[in-house]
Amino acid sequence: MRYLIANWKMNLPKGDLDEYLEKLGEGESWHSTRIGIAPPFPFVPGLAADLEGSRVLVGGQNCSDADSGAYTGEVSARMLRAVGASFVIIGHSERRSLYGEGDELVAAKVKVALAANLRPLLCVGEDLQTREKGGAVALLERQLDSALGSLALPEELWIAYEPVWAIGTGRNATPAMAAEAHAAIRRKTIELSGDRTRPVILYGGSVKKENAAALAAQSEIEGFLVGGASLDADGFLAIGEALELARPGA
Numbered sequence: 582m583r584y585l586i587a588n589w590k591m592n593l594p595k596g597d598l599d600e601y602l603e604k605l606g607e608g609e610s611w612h613s614t615r616i617g618i619a620p621p622f623p624f625v626p627g628l629a630a631d632l633e634g635s636r637v638l639v640g641g642q643n644c645s646d647a648d649s650g651a652y653t654g655e656v657s658a659r660m661l662r663a664v665g666a667s668f669v670i671i672g673h674s675e676r677r678s679l680y681g682e683g684d685e686l687v688a689a690k691v692k693v694a695l696a697a698n699l700r701p702l703l704c705v706g707e708d709l710q711t712r713e714k715g716g717a718v719a720l721l722e723r724q725l726d727s728a729l730g731s732l733a734l735p736e737e738l739w740i741a742y743e744p745v746w747a748i749g750t751g752r753n754a755t756p757a758m759a760a761e762a763h764a765a766i767r768r769k770t771i772e773l774s775g776d777r778t779r780p781v782i783l784y785g786g787s788v789k790k791e792n793a794a795a796l797a798a799q800s801e802i803e804g805f806l807v808g809g810a811s812l813d814a815d816g817f818l819a820i821g822e823a824l825e826l827a828r829p830g831a
Protein backbone atom coordinates (compact mmCIF):
# COMPACT_ATOMS: atom_id res chain seq x y z
CA MET A 582 0.00 0.00 0.00
CA ARG A 583 1.17 3.55 -0.77
CA TYR A 584 0.09 6.54 1.30
CA LEU A 585 -0.76 10.07 0.30
CA ILE A 586 -0.79 12.14 3.47
CA ALA A 587 -1.88 15.77 3.65
CA ASN A 588 -0.20 17.95 6.24
CA TRP A 589 -2.40 21.04 6.32
CA LYS A 590 -0.13 22.65 8.96
CA MET A 591 -1.97 25.69 10.46
CA ASN A 592 -4.07 26.09 7.30
CA LEU A 593 -7.37 24.94 5.89
CA PRO A 594 -8.02 24.19 2.23
CA LYS A 595 -9.25 27.17 0.29
CA GLY A 596 -13.01 27.19 -0.26
CA ASP A 597 -15.59 24.81 1.03
CA LEU A 598 -14.38 21.91 3.17
CA ASP A 599 -17.28 19.65 2.17
CA GLU A 600 -16.41 20.15 -1.49
CA TYR A 601 -12.78 19.34 -0.77
CA LEU A 602 -13.78 16.10 0.96
CA GLU A 603 -16.21 15.20 -1.78
CA LYS A 604 -13.46 15.56 -4.37
CA LEU A 605 -11.17 13.34 -2.33
CA GLY A 606 -13.86 10.70 -2.74
CA GLU A 607 -12.30 10.02 -6.16
CA GLY A 608 -9.42 8.41 -4.30
CA GLU A 609 -11.80 5.76 -2.96
CA SER A 610 -11.41 3.83 -6.21
CA TRP A 611 -7.62 3.63 -5.95
CA HIS A 612 -6.32 0.15 -5.30
CA SER A 613 -2.84 0.73 -3.99
CA THR A 614 -2.91 4.26 -2.59
CA ARG A 615 -4.62 5.42 0.58
CA ILE A 616 -5.25 9.04 1.54
CA GLY A 617 -4.69 10.49 5.01
CA ILE A 618 -5.34 14.01 6.27
CA ALA A 619 -3.63 15.72 9.20
CA PRO A 620 -5.65 18.89 9.93
CA PRO A 621 -5.10 21.31 12.82
CA PHE A 622 -6.27 19.73 16.12
CA PRO A 623 -9.75 21.31 16.35
CA PHE A 624 -10.70 19.78 12.99
CA VAL A 625 -9.65 16.21 13.82
CA PRO A 626 -12.94 15.04 15.42
CA GLY A 627 -15.18 16.61 12.75
CA LEU A 628 -13.15 15.21 9.87
CA ALA A 629 -12.92 11.81 11.50
CA ALA A 630 -16.71 11.77 11.87
CA ASP A 631 -17.28 12.97 8.29
CA LEU A 632 -14.88 10.39 6.91
CA GLU A 633 -16.00 7.46 9.02
CA GLY A 634 -16.56 4.43 6.82
CA SER A 635 -14.40 5.86 4.03
CA ARG A 636 -10.85 4.78 3.25
CA VAL A 637 -9.49 8.20 4.18
CA LEU A 638 -7.44 8.26 7.38
CA VAL A 639 -7.36 11.21 9.78
CA GLY A 640 -4.36 12.07 11.90
CA GLY A 641 -2.80 14.69 14.15
CA GLN A 642 0.19 16.89 13.32
CA ASN A 643 1.79 16.48 16.72
CA CYS A 644 1.12 15.06 20.17
CA SER A 645 2.42 15.48 23.69
CA ASP A 646 5.07 13.17 25.10
CA ALA A 647 2.96 12.91 28.26
CA ASP A 648 -0.21 10.94 28.78
CA SER A 649 -2.13 13.51 30.84
CA GLY A 650 -1.51 16.16 33.44
CA ALA A 651 -0.64 19.83 33.88
CA TYR A 652 0.67 20.52 30.38
CA THR A 653 -1.22 23.59 29.21
CA GLY A 654 -1.83 23.63 25.48
CA GLU A 655 -0.81 20.03 24.88
CA VAL A 656 -2.84 17.20 23.35
CA SER A 657 -2.12 13.57 24.17
CA ALA A 658 -1.85 10.69 21.74
CA ARG A 659 -4.66 8.92 23.59
CA MET A 660 -6.95 11.93 23.17
CA LEU A 661 -6.24 12.05 19.46
CA ARG A 662 -7.05 8.36 19.22
CA ALA A 663 -10.26 8.89 21.19
CA VAL A 664 -11.56 11.48 18.71
CA GLY A 665 -10.90 9.30 15.68
CA ALA A 666 -7.30 9.91 14.63
CA SER A 667 -5.43 6.84 13.47
CA PHE A 668 -1.98 8.36 12.97
CA VAL A 669 0.13 11.27 14.18
CA ILE A 670 3.01 13.16 12.57
CA ILE A 671 5.98 13.27 14.96
CA GLY A 672 9.23 15.19 14.71
CA HIS A 673 8.28 17.38 11.76
CA SER A 674 11.16 19.72 11.01
CA GLU A 675 8.98 22.74 11.81
CA ARG A 676 8.42 21.32 15.30
CA ARG A 677 12.14 20.66 15.61
CA SER A 678 13.29 24.07 14.39
CA LEU A 679 10.49 26.44 15.52
CA TYR A 680 9.63 24.79 18.83
CA GLY A 681 12.99 23.34 19.74
CA GLU A 682 11.93 19.68 19.74
CA GLY A 683 15.01 17.59 20.25
CA ASP A 684 15.66 13.93 19.57
CA GLU A 685 14.78 12.87 23.11
CA LEU A 686 11.36 14.48 22.95
CA VAL A 687 10.74 13.00 19.51
CA ALA A 688 11.59 9.55 20.88
CA ALA A 689 9.20 10.01 23.82
CA LYS A 690 6.40 11.05 21.46
CA VAL A 691 6.90 8.01 19.24
CA LYS A 692 6.68 5.88 22.36
CA VAL A 693 3.40 7.38 23.63
CA ALA A 694 1.86 7.22 20.15
CA LEU A 695 2.65 3.52 19.88
CA ALA A 696 1.28 2.93 23.38
CA ALA A 697 -1.94 4.74 22.41
CA ASN A 698 -2.31 2.58 19.32
CA LEU A 699 -1.79 5.62 17.11
CA ARG A 700 0.52 5.11 14.15
CA PRO A 701 3.46 7.50 14.40
CA LEU A 702 4.61 9.09 11.14
CA LEU A 703 8.16 9.91 12.13
CA CYS A 704 9.79 12.70 10.12
CA VAL A 705 13.52 12.79 9.54
CA GLY A 706 15.58 14.92 7.18
CA GLU A 707 18.80 16.83 6.80
CA ASP A 708 19.41 20.56 6.46
CA LEU A 709 21.12 21.98 3.39
CA GLN A 710 24.49 22.51 5.03
CA THR A 711 24.65 18.88 6.13
CA ARG A 712 23.75 17.68 2.65
CA GLU A 713 26.35 19.89 1.02
CA LYS A 714 29.00 18.54 3.37
CA GLY A 715 28.04 14.98 2.41
CA GLY A 716 26.63 14.18 5.86
CA ALA A 717 22.98 13.54 4.98
CA VAL A 718 22.93 9.77 5.49
CA ALA A 719 24.88 9.96 8.76
CA LEU A 720 22.43 12.55 10.11
CA LEU A 721 19.40 10.48 9.08
CA GLU A 722 20.89 7.48 10.84
CA ARG A 723 21.48 9.53 13.97
CA GLN A 724 17.91 10.83 13.96
CA LEU A 725 16.55 7.30 13.59
CA ASP A 726 18.84 5.99 16.26
CA SER A 727 17.69 8.56 18.80
CA ALA A 728 13.99 8.31 17.91
CA LEU A 729 13.72 4.54 17.65
CA GLY A 730 16.78 3.04 19.26
CA SER A 731 15.25 2.38 22.67
CA LEU A 732 11.79 1.27 21.53
CA ALA A 733 10.10 -2.01 20.78
CA LEU A 734 9.12 -1.31 17.19
CA PRO A 735 5.89 -2.44 15.52
CA GLU A 736 5.73 -4.72 12.50
CA GLU A 737 5.15 -1.76 10.21
CA LEU A 738 6.41 1.77 10.83
CA TRP A 739 5.74 4.94 8.81
CA ILE A 740 8.67 7.26 8.29
CA ALA A 741 8.77 10.42 6.19
CA TYR A 742 12.00 11.56 4.60
CA GLU A 743 11.69 15.33 4.50
CA PRO A 744 14.87 17.17 3.60
CA VAL A 745 14.54 20.47 5.47
CA TRP A 746 15.78 22.47 2.49
CA ALA A 747 12.90 21.12 0.37
CA ILE A 748 10.01 21.91 2.71
CA GLY A 749 7.87 24.78 1.49
CA THR A 750 10.70 26.04 -0.70
CA GLY A 751 9.61 24.76 -4.11
CA ARG A 752 12.89 22.80 -4.28
CA ASN A 753 12.40 19.07 -4.15
CA ALA A 754 14.97 16.33 -3.76
CA THR A 755 15.71 14.65 -7.08
CA PRO A 756 14.19 11.17 -7.39
CA ALA A 757 17.69 9.68 -7.14
CA MET A 758 18.53 11.67 -4.00
CA ALA A 759 15.27 10.64 -2.37
CA ALA A 760 15.76 6.99 -3.34
CA GLU A 761 19.25 6.98 -1.81
CA ALA A 762 18.01 8.53 1.43
CA HIS A 763 15.05 6.15 1.60
CA ALA A 764 17.29 3.14 1.12
CA ALA A 765 19.51 4.34 3.99
CA ILE A 766 16.46 4.92 6.22
CA ARG A 767 15.14 1.47 5.36
CA ARG A 768 18.46 -0.22 6.17
CA LYS A 769 18.86 1.60 9.46
CA THR A 770 15.28 1.03 10.64
CA ILE A 771 15.43 -2.67 9.87
CA GLU A 772 18.74 -2.88 11.71
CA LEU A 773 17.36 -1.01 14.76
CA SER A 774 14.32 -3.28 14.91
CA GLY A 775 16.40 -6.44 14.77
CA ASP A 776 14.76 -7.21 11.43
CA ARG A 777 11.24 -7.15 12.87
CA THR A 778 9.95 -3.93 11.33
CA ARG A 779 8.93 -3.15 7.78
CA PRO A 780 9.40 0.59 7.26
CA VAL A 781 6.95 2.37 4.94
CA ILE A 782 8.86 5.40 3.74
CA LEU A 783 7.15 8.51 2.37
CA TYR A 784 8.85 11.45 0.72
CA GLY A 785 7.95 15.02 1.69
CA GLY A 786 9.23 18.40 0.54
CA SER A 787 7.60 20.46 -2.22
CA VAL A 788 5.74 17.54 -3.75
CA LYS A 789 3.33 18.80 -6.39
CA LYS A 790 1.56 17.39 -9.40
CA GLU A 791 4.43 18.44 -11.67
CA ASN A 792 7.09 16.36 -9.87
CA ALA A 793 4.98 13.58 -8.36
CA ALA A 794 5.25 11.07 -11.21
CA ALA A 795 9.06 11.14 -11.37
CA LEU A 796 9.33 10.71 -7.60
CA ALA A 797 6.63 8.02 -7.48
CA ALA A 798 8.48 6.01 -10.11
CA GLN A 799 11.17 5.23 -7.52
CA SER A 800 10.33 1.93 -5.88
CA GLU A 801 11.88 3.23 -2.63
CA ILE A 802 9.20 5.93 -2.42
CA GLU A 803 6.06 4.44 -0.89
CA GLY A 804 4.03 7.59 -0.60
CA PHE A 805 4.12 11.33 -0.05
CA LEU A 806 3.68 13.72 2.84
CA VAL A 807 2.31 16.84 1.17
CA GLY A 808 2.12 20.31 2.72
CA GLY A 809 1.23 23.28 0.50
CA ALA A 810 -0.08 21.28 -2.44
CA SER A 811 -2.52 19.34 -0.22
CA LEU A 812 -4.65 22.45 0.31
CA ASP A 813 -6.03 22.20 -3.19
CA ALA A 814 -8.10 19.04 -3.71
CA ASP A 815 -7.47 18.81 -7.47
CA GLY A 816 -3.70 19.17 -7.15
CA PHE A 817 -3.61 16.77 -4.22
CA LEU A 818 -5.62 14.16 -6.14
CA ALA A 819 -3.30 14.51 -9.14
CA ILE A 820 -0.36 13.68 -6.85
CA GLY A 821 -2.25 10.63 -5.61
CA GLU A 822 -2.96 9.53 -9.17
CA ALA A 823 0.76 9.66 -9.91
CA LEU A 824 1.34 7.33 -6.95
CA GLU A 825 -1.47 5.03 -7.94
CA LEU A 826 -0.28 4.78 -11.53
CA ALA A 827 3.43 4.48 -10.78
CA ARG A 828 5.07 1.32 -11.96
CA PRO A 829 8.24 1.34 -9.92
CA GLY A 830 11.25 0.16 -11.82
CA ALA A 831 9.46 0.05 -15.18
Ligand code: PGA
Pocket residue numbers: 588743747748749750751785786787788806807808809810
Ligand atom coordinates in the same frame (compact mmCIF):
# COMPACT_ATOMS: atom_id res chain seq x y z
P1 PGA B 1 5.56 21.16 1.52
O1 PGA B 1 5.57 20.64 3.02
O2 PGA B 1 4.89 20.10 0.68
O3 PGA B 1 4.76 22.44 1.57
O4 PGA B 1 6.97 21.38 1.12
C1 PGA B 1 5.81 19.29 3.32
C2 PGA B 1 5.79 19.07 4.81
O5 PGA B 1 6.24 19.96 5.53
O6 PGA B 1 5.32 18.04 5.31
